[in-house]
Amino acid sequence: MFRIVKRQDMSSRYSTLLRIGSIFAALIFTALIIILLGYNPLQVYAKIVEGSLFSKFRITQTIHKMIPLITLSLGCAVAFKMKFWNIGAEGQFYLGALGATYIALNYGSLPPYILLPIMFVAGFICGALWALIAALLRTAFGASETLVTLMLNYIATNIIMYLQYGPWKDPEARGFAKIARFSPNAWLPTIFGVQSGWIITLILVVLIYFMFAKTRLGYQIQVIGENTQTASYAGMNVNKILIIAVILSGGICGIAGMMQASGVEHSLTYELSAGLGFTAVITAWLARLDPLNIVIVSTLFSVLLQGGTYIQTALQVPSSIAGIIQGVILFFVLASDFFVNYKIIRVKKETPDAAVSFDEGK
Amino acid sequence: MQKYDIELINISKSFGIVKANSEISLSIAPGEIHALLGENGSGKSTLMNILSGIYTPDEGIIKLDGSEVKFNSPSDSIAAGIGMVHQHFKLVDVMSATENILIGLPGGLFIKPKKATREIQAVADKYGLKIDLSKKVYEMSVSEKQTVEIMKVLYRGARILILDEPTAVLTPQEIVSLFGILRNMKASGCSIIIITHKLNEVMEISDRVTVLHKGRSIKTLVTSETDMTELTTLMVGKPISLEIKRTDAAAELIKPLLEVSDLTVLNADKREVLDNMSFTLSSGEILGVAGIAGSGQKELCETIAGLQRAASGDIIYKGQSIIKMNPRDIIKKGITMSFIPEDRLGMGLVGGMSVIDNVILKKVQMQKGIIVDRKAGKKAAERMIERFGINTPSTHTIVRKLSGGNIQKVLLGREIEMNPELLITAYPVRGLDIGASYNIYDILNEQKSKGVGILFIGEDLDVLLGLCDRIMVIHSGKNMGIVDAKSTTKEKLGLMMLGQRPDDMAS
Ligand SMILES: Nc1ncnc2c1ncn2[C@@H]1O[C@H](COP(=O)(O)OP(=O)(O)OP(=O)(O)O)[C@@H](O)[C@H]1O
Ligand SMILES: [Mg+2]
Numbered sequence: 001m002f003r004i005v006k007r008q009d010m011s012s013r014y015s016t017l018l019r020i021g022s023i024f025a026a027l028i029f030t031a032l033i034i035i036l037l038g039y040n041p042l043q044v045y046a047k048i049v050e051g052s053l054f055s056k057f058r059i060t061q062t063i064h065k066m067i068p069l070i071t072l073s074l075g076c077a078v079a080f081k082m083k084f085w086n087i088g089a090e091g092q093f094y095l096g097a098l099g100a101t102y103i104a105l106n107y108g109s110l111p112p113y114i115l116l117p118i119m120f121v122a123g124f125i126c127g128a129l130w131a132l133i134a135a136l137l138r139t140a141f142g143a144s145e146t147l148v149t150l151m152l153n154y155i156a157t158n159i160i161m162y163l164q165y166g167p168w169k170d171p172e173a174r175g176f177a178k179i180a181r182f183s184p185n186a187w188l189p190t191i192f193g194v195q196s197g198w199i200i201t202l203i204l205v206v207l208i209y210f211m212f213a214k215t216r217l218g219y220q221i222q223v224i225g226e227n228t229q230t231a232s233y234a235g236m237n238v239n240k241i242l243i244i245a246v247i248l249s250g251g252i253c254g255i256a257g258m259m260q261a262s263g264v265e266h267s268l269t270y271e272l273s274a275g276l277g278f279t280a281v282i283t284a285w286l287a288r289l290d291p292l293n294i295v296i297v298s299t300l301f302s303v304l305l306q307g308g309t310y311i312q313t314a315l316q317v318p319s320s321i322a323g324i325i326q327g328v329i330l331f332f333v334l335a336s337d338f339f340v341n342y343k344i345i346r347v348k349k350e351t352p353d354a355a356v357s358f359d360e361g362k
Numbered sequence: 363m364q365k366y367d368i369e370l371i372n373i374s375k376s377f378g379i380v381k382a383n384s385e386i387s388l389s390i391a392p393g394e395i396h397a398l399l400g401e402n403g404s405g406k407s408t409l410m411n412i413l414s415g416i417y418t419p420d421e422g423i424i425k426l427d428g429s430e431v432k433f434n435s436p437s438d439s440i441a442a443g444i445g446m447v448h449q450h451f452k453l454v455d456v457m458s459a460t461e462n463i464l465i466g467l468p469g470g471l472f473i474k475p476k477k478a479t480r481e482i483q484a485v486a487d488k489y490g491l492k493i494d495l496s497k498k499v500y501e502m503s504v505s506e507k508q509t510v511e512i513m514k515v516l517y518r519g520a521r522i523l524i525l526d527e528p529t530a531v532l533t534p535q536e537i538v539s540l541f542g543i544l545r546n547m548k549a550s551g552c553s554i555i556i557i558t559h560k561l562n563e564v565m566e567i568s569d570r571v572t573v574l575h576k577g578r579s580i581k582t583l584v585t586s587e588t589d590m591t592e593l594t595t596l597m598v599g600k601p602i603s604l605e606i607k608r609t610d611a612a613a614e615l616i617k618p619l620l621e622v623s624d625l626t627v628l629n630a631d632k633r634e635v636l637d638n639m640s641f642t643l644s645s646g647e648i649l650g651v652a653g654i655a656g657s658g659q660k661e662l663c664e665t666i667a668g669l670q671r672a673a674s675g676d677i678i679y680k681g682q683s684i685i686k687m688n689p690r691d692i693i694k695k696g697i698t699m700s701f702i703p704e705d706r707l708g709m710g711l712v713g714g715m716s717v718i719d720n721v722i723l724k725k726v727q728m729q730k731g732i733i734v735d736r737k738a739g740k741k742a743a744e745r746m747i748e749r750f751g752i753n754t755p756s757t758h759t760i761v762r763k764l765s766g767g768n769i770q771k772v773l774l775g776r777e778i779e780m781n782p783e784l785l786i787t788a789y790p791v792r793g794l795d796i797g798a799s800y801n802i803y804d805i806l807n808e809q810k811s812k813g814v815g816i817l818f819i820g821e822d823l824d825v826l827l828g829l830c831d832r833i834m835v836i837h838s839g840k841n842m843g844i845v846d847a848k849s850t851t852k853e854k855l856g857l858m859m860l861g862q863r864p865d866d867m868a869s
Binding site for chain 2: 222233235
């Protein structure tokens, strides 16, 4: 007989160890799945690393996933810190890309040093406005932001699809449904062979870190996330701060979209995000909303994503193995969370069968 | 040799560097009421959490009827007949008393309700608990909730009951009835361990008392062979005076400060929780508020502090109306008002943040610039720890991890260190040990003599009589009258609390 028991006295060192251990456990578990599928796990893992890191081109590809993923995770983290469950990074990403594309297509002749900043601003504003819808619905009617942001994601992709097949279709694309390529003025320049968005992303990491560690706004967001009653007691304008945080969150996701359109694709498609907006919810969470952890976790996930596409061609292994690894890691880390809070003990026969007991204790 | 129900032998427990219990031994005889006494943070709750299976001890053993037992979870200790009522209740609000009592049992809510209700009622009758089993928890007063918690433990067949500061939230009448229940339980052979900071309760209810000091057990005494002075001395480590002084502010400091007129506040069901209440408070004065719990104390405080909206009436602070202001407006107007609410972790503190971050909570709203000044916050926190004797491993410790009394001191310290002109305080010494309580009375007096106006929501009539200048008695949201604390009596206050007006009484 085993029983689940709530723990009250977990030390923080033990819980860190447990989390690191859980990632290894996830890799071992996936190895078993890979064996079951008839492949050699060591080879698959080696190829994943090789496929994402072992040439200049592959590293570039990996970084092109890292940049948006880190940025989107940061955006999510800002909202999550105040327990505003913005899972609309995907939609905000597309709206940001849309705003930037509008500028790029219509004012493409402006010199880059004017055009690019305008595109950044447009990306931020559009992403922010998209997120703002959910914030306003929540503050005005108490609507669940989880549902609203989720639905806004689908609306966003459909808007892009509509534009791509309709009004924004490039007449010069010989019948292909494509939005026109940006003029080179609207391209983010490359530095060391990768799009220069990484500089912006790094700046954002530092800014967000700084915001939460040092600034008033960051402090207020955290207080509201912990206890809204105490926040109003202390004289905070809870709704105003909530809206500011959501604007920041959506705006950052919008910037991610702008950078991907301008720095990588030089255009807009309804597949621009490759689902990173959803992955970001996971990475932000795994990183416990900490900006520095976000960089680490997002890097790991980008390697997995990029390596995943590579093993498909290199070993004829379905790239969904990378997806499995991601899922398993998430599962194991969540499970380790469970073990931080609960323990399983063996019960001797004579103790009465009191079943699961986590309603007891606090 | 005396036979003991329970023996705790050399129990030690540390949290990180904090040694909460070191080598504590304690034994409980059958049919005994045993009081645990000790300063805030001396390890009482920790020890009882060990006995009820929530924590596992680092060292030491627990013996039940002479044989060693190991508790891995609360259900183990319940199975062994030990039940604990925590200070913070753990009931499901939307469920009835019966459902709350049954939940968590094998079979739980599938037990036939009629039969279960009959059984529960039988247990309640046996010990003299009054309980409406069909009432939903959210409709209950604190004392009713406590009764449900006790029922829950008794229905599971506990013969050893642990109560962690059960009287802190009860009115004097409720305490009397709780003690009646405890005596009934004792008469039928149960043992009871009760934690309390109130010495008169220790003297009244317990057979023996164990004093803890800084995680160690100092002494176990037979209650009838000791007295309050000896107990305080053991507890604090030195003798302290148990007298409340009343200071007077210089006459020129006494000016009108707050004027509340015809204040009416409605709750969500549109019922008057404050009904046409009027009173004034001067600077340099302590105005006490007495009343049965839930008579409108919370609403009164929160409306003045700007956290609840009034339906009608006015609140004038130094000549300007603040009735329409929220806390933010009040701060912006430069009004320095401190408010110590009754449910600290629910409002007032951020449990998951450090002492420093809790200390700066209000300053952050007023400061200029975008950077939070934690350096000043750390200084302020250190000053506060010193002045209020807060027992914390560091200024970075998460507030929720402090002991109950020390959590309270963090809030109190912050609000008093703000040097307010108006101080609203609800049950400021709830959960504080004797030394700390008297320290708070001194500090309130010191504030008063500096010209601060204090609205003191109290529960202990002796304290109200000793500390306040005037006492306003409220009963279901109405002001029953304001009396002079120097000339009134406890009996008179008691009658007013039950709804009589002073002019109706033959004096
Ligand atoms: N979960 C915990 N994590 C870290 N430290 C803790 C924890 N629980 C208690 N402590 C520390 O252990 C010490 C004893 O705490 P305990 O709650 O037992 O005190 P207490 O005697 O009940 O005090 P009070 O009268 O204030 O309720 C305190 O210093 C407290 O900070
Ligand atoms: Mg305690």
